[in-house]
Amino acid sequence: MSTVTVSKKRSIWDGGVSPLNVSYGKMMMWFFLLSDAFTFSGLLITYGMLRYAHPAYEGDHDKFTFSTEYWPIPEKVYAAIPFIEGHFPLVFVGIMTFILILSSVTMVLAVEAGHRMDQKDVEKWMLWTILGGIAFLSCQAWEWSHFIHGEAPGTLMPDGTMFMGANLIQNQYGPPAFADLFFFITGFHGFHVFSGVMLNILIFYQVAMGVMQRRGHYEMVEKVGLYWHFVDLVWVFVFTFFYLV
Numbered sequence: 001m002s003t004v005t006v007s008k009k010r011s012i013w014d015g016g017v018s019p020l021n022v023s024y025g026k027m028m029m030w031f032f033l034l035s036d037a038f039t040f041s042g043l044l045i046t047y048g049m050l051r052y053a054h055p056a057y058e059g060d061h062d063k064f065t066f067s068t069e070y071w072p073i074p075e076k077v078y079a080a081i082p083f084i085e086g087h088f089p090l091v092f093v094g095i096m097t098f099i100l101i102l103s104s105v106t107m108v109l110a111v112e113a114g115h116r117m118d119q120k121d122v123e124k125w126m127l128w129t130i131l132g133g134i135a136f137l138s139c140q141a142w143e144w145s146h147f148i149h150g151e152a153p154g155t156l157m158p159d160g161t162m163f164m165g166a167n168l169i170q171n172q173y174g175p176p177a178f179a180d181l182f183f184f185i186t187g188f189h190g191f192h193v194f195s196g197v198m199l200n201i202l203i204f205y206q207v208a209m210g211v212m213q214r215r216g217h218y219e220m221v222e223k224v225g226l227y228w229h230f231v232d233l234v235w236v237f238v239f240t241f242f243y244l245v
Contacts, residue, residue: 029223033230036192040234043188044241047181051245054175072174074243080146093243096139097235100193103132104232111225114218119207122218126204129228133197140190147182182242189238192231199224 054071057064064073075089082092106128113121150165150172164172171179203224212218 023219025219025223026226029226033226036230037234040185040189040237043181043185044237047185047241048245050175050177050181051241054177066172066174068170068175070174072178074245077147077173078143078243080151082142090243092139092143093239096136096143097239099132099139100136100232100235103129103136104229106132107225107228111218111222114212114221117213117218119210119213122207122212122221123204126200126207126221130197130200130204133193133200133228137190137193137197140186140193144183144186147179185238186242189231189234192234196224196228196231199227 051071055069057070057073061073061075064070064076066072066076078093079087079089080092081088106125110122110125110129113125148165148167166173166179166182168176168180168183170176173179203220206212206220207218212220
């Protein structure tokens with residue numbers, strides 16, 4: 001008796017087939033980033049709604065002084081540079097943004113080197129990415145310190161006391177919600193950058209030990225690269241909402 005073999009075309013719904021020709025790990029990373037994007041979107045939309053729910057100063061910006069009555073003007077709040085006296089609107093945060101975007105470029109180069117199976121180049125560009133992330137976090141730590149301690153002169157509070165800087169209860173710059181959202185949103189983003197640096201250090205160690213080379217691919221570099229690019233993209237929106245609007 002002859003044996004008849006019946007074959008049928010497999011569907012991605014049968015299992016065992018990568019949809020969109022993407023590995024399971026990459027797909028899960030995209031799902032995570034999508035859910036995280038919704039979280040940041042909700043936070044930034046909240047900031048926008050509260051921003052426009054408060055009155056904005058419509059007079060001469062040069063004569064603007066911090067007040068709990070008006071939503072603060074970004075150029076007046078973020079105008080300091082470490083170790084340099086003077087008023088430099090948005091210069092320091094611009095440097096921070098440049099550092100983070102540059103680290104995204106080095107991550108692209110690390111991924112490209114992985115496609116070429118060039119271990120030395122992957123190590124080099126991942127190390128620069130890690131240093132860029134650490135530099136950004138250091139800048140953000142200084143910015144937080146300056147934001148918390150404030151600038152002289154302080155603001156006369158409703159109870160008659162003079163207050164400088166900001167905390168989660170009151171701040172010299174404007175309504176309490178301004179400081180609350182600054183700490184939460186920039187802190188949440190900073191936590192993502194810190195997590196990305198830790199992941200990059202872990203993958204860098206595996207690359208240096210030759211783990212990826214023995215596997216025959218550098219897909220893990222691509223995965224952390226997706227996360228790092230997402231963190232950079234989110235910062236563009238945070239920068240726009242907090243520092244430009």
